[in-house]
Amino acid sequence: QGPSGTISTEVILEIISQDCTDEVMVLQPIKDLIAVGKLELTLKTSATDFTFKSVRGSKPVSSMNFDLSLLITLLRKDSNVEPPETGGYDDLPSKDDKTDGAQIATIKHYRNDLAHASEAKKNEHEFDCLWSRLENAVRILGKGDKFIKAVDDASTMKLDSSTEEVLIRMVQHDKQLLQFEEDVTELYKKIEKLTKQTEEQSTSTQVEISEIKEDIGEKEEQILKIKTDMQTVHTELHKIEKKFDEKFRVQDERNVQQDEMNRDMGSGIQENRRDIQRIDTKNQTKAMIQNEANVYVITRAVAKCLEVLNQNKVLVLAADGGRGKTALSLYLAKHFLDSNYKPLLFVEKDIVLKREMIDFKENYFIIIEDLFGRSNIRFDDETHKNILDILNINMKGNQCKCKLVLTVRKTPGSLFDLFDKHEIFKQARIINLDDENFALTRDEKKNILINLLKQFSVSICNCTYRDSLASDTCDEPCMEMPGNTLKLCYKVVKDILNFKTYYGFPQACRLFSSNPSFTKMGVKYFQNPNKALVEEMESLHTDAFAKSVIERYQFCILVYLAVKDEIDLYNVDKIFFGHLLDKFGDSNFTPNVLKRSLKGISDKYLVGDFTRQPCRLQHATIREAILISYGKDYPDEILSHC
Known part of the structure; x- marks a missing residue:
């Protein structure tokens, strides 16, 4: 070039x-x-x-x-x-x-x-x-x-720099041109291919369009035929409607009569449901009364309460936690049961849900336990005012034959605030069980402890320490006996009677007798029962991580009860329970395991037959110990439920 x-x-x-x-x-x-x-x-x-x-x-x-x-x-x-x-x-x-x-x-x-x-x-x-x-x-x-x-x-x-540059540009141009020619050739091949495909598709499309037109023609003929048939059917239907108008009118009248019967039946069913609930609550209350009657000791407070109830319809029992408010109210219910009163026990807000069970014209002995709560004691206008209004109006009625006992847990300053909130407390008689006039005597405390030890199969020795002139004691303060039972030295019993417990003596005795680990502690348990209970919950918390699935479920049950107040074997909040299990690496909820786990702790910490009814914690002190143990690891979660 x-x-x-x-x-x-x-x-x-x-x-x-x-x-x-x-x-x-x-x-x-x-x-x-x-x-x-x-x-x-x-x-x-x-x-x-x-x-x-x-x-x-x-x-x-x-x-x-x-x-x-x-x-x-x-x-x-x-x-x-x-x-x-x-x-x-x-x-x-x-x-x-x-x-x-x-x-x-x-x-x-x-x-x-x-x-x-x-x-x-x-x-x-x-x-x-x-x-x-x-x-x-x-x-x-x-x-x-x-x-x-x-x-x-x-x-x-001769090539100077400008000539060389021109030649280089010519070569570069030649390269670009060559590539463009190859690209254009390839594009023309694609055009030819697409043109051929388009022609083939066009032919196929024409055939398909012809077939569709034929189908449309056939469908239009069918539509015309169907319209004709439908007109015939409408004519026949009109004749049938006229024929059955009279029959429908008669049927409508029958339907009205049936609706009235159904409403009457529905009302009867609703009443039957209330009867069933009433029977269940009565049976549950009777079972609790019988359980308490076997161990209850008649105290000075019993005599005073009976005197008040013989003259008044409404009694309020106020005391610190563990003082024995529930046990006393159940014993009072037993006394009135013998006088043909039907006992009904409600816990906290149960009365709001089951108010229709009460017929104030009949002899009911009504107990509302911890109406204002077990720990967070407060008056709620929306909840408490409405139900107290209903109770107050009915209890003041001339036809009312019921007796009402309200138990209230004391907190500093709570009684004055709560009792000023509603008129019912102005009409009721209030007994403060923490008053010195109702303090337990030594004999009363002794009888309470011995009765509870017997209930939970803990025996007392016959060592010479019983004789005031002798001082010999057993070799051990607590001895394990055949059949997984325990025996206490009589000296332990005497030492316990000398202690003033941190919270109520009856509840301390119940926990001491029902829990072998507390029983083995002897008098040390009564030195600080609350601390011992917290340590027990922390031990269960640790076992939930280290031991079997039963221990894991048992601690989750206790936390569930501390938060939800009760657990119904047949109506468990599976999402919340699964959330608790997940803390221990096991989120699979199994009803059978729950049932077995409940059985293992029911006597120690729960009240109620879990196989037949929802059960609760025996006492607010147990709830507090559970929340303390669980709250150490999950404080924000506990606060969200308080």
Whole structure:
């Protein structure tokens, strides 16, 4: 190549025309290319503007407007030029092949080789070999020395920086052009493929449209037939409606009568449900009364309460936790049970849910335990005011035959605040069991402790310490006996009676007798029962991590009760219980395991037959100990439930 144009291009143009002046013959192969768009793209001109002169390289289109690939394509269309015998135009032919086609293939090969080269450099040996072959190809195609001078000029031409830059740009342009030609060829193949697919799809679509039109015609005929049939059916239906109008009227009257019967029946069912609830509550209360009656000791407070109830309908028992409010109210219920009163025990807000169970015209002995709560003692206007209004109105009624006992746990200043909240407390008699007049005597305390020890199968020894003149005691203060029972030295009993407990003596005795670990502590337990109970809960908390699934469930049951107040074996909050289990890596709730776990702790900490009814913690002190133990690890969670 040289600055005046492309020598190879001029040589090939000469071969195309071969001194032919017939425009049709020279233009035909070019028109063939125009049909597929290649020539139009290369020359940047339309097919209609292309003239014979432009093919011959005359102005305004010079030989620089012709691309080598285009010219070779034109030659391939020329039947007078045969391609090389081996490889055609796409491979470098042998040096010995002197045909025009071989020379054209040689020029094409080296042109592509340079166009795809990574850099525009050749060493001297490579350049000499390449130049020799190109020079020979030009000589053969030019049929002599017609173009040799131009080849020699190009060979000896001096390259300054600007010339070198132009040539480099020409090579770069050639590379881009080659890539564009390949891309365009590939795109035309895709166009041909898509055109063929479109034609095939168009034919298929026409057939499908014809079939759909046929289906539409059939459907329209069917619709017309159905409309005709429907008109006939409507006519017949109208006749049937007239025929049965009278029957429907009669049936409507019967339906009204049936609705009235159903309402009466529903009212009866509702009443039956209340009767069932009433019976269950009565039975539960009787069971608790019987349980307390076996161990209860008649104290000075009992006599005073009976005196009050014989003259008044409403009694309020107030005391610190563990003082024996529940046990006393149950004993009072037993006394009135013998006088044909029917006892009903409600805990905290149960009375709100079960108010309809009470018929104030009948002899009911009603106990509402811890009406204002067991720990967070407060008066709630929405809850307490409404139910106290109902109780107050009915208890003051002339036809009322009931007795009502309310137990209230004392906190500093709580009594004065609570009893000023409602009129019912102005009419009721209030007994403060913490008053010195009702303090337990030594004999009363002794009887309470011994009765509870017997209830939980803890026996007392017969050592000589019983004799005031002797001082010998047993070898051990607490001894394990056959059958997993315990025996206490009588000295332990006497020492216990000398202690003033942190909270109520009756509750301390109950926990001491029912829990073997407390019993074995002896008098040390009574030195600080609350601390011992907290330590017991912390031990259960630790066992929940380290021992079996039963221990895990048992501690979760205690936490559940501390938060929810009661647990119903057949109506457990599975989501909350699963949340508790998850703290110990076990979120799978299993009812059978729950039942077995409840059985293991019911005597120690619970009250109520869990197989038949919801059960609760025996006392608020147990709840407090549970919350202290659980709250050490999860304080925010405990606060959210308080």
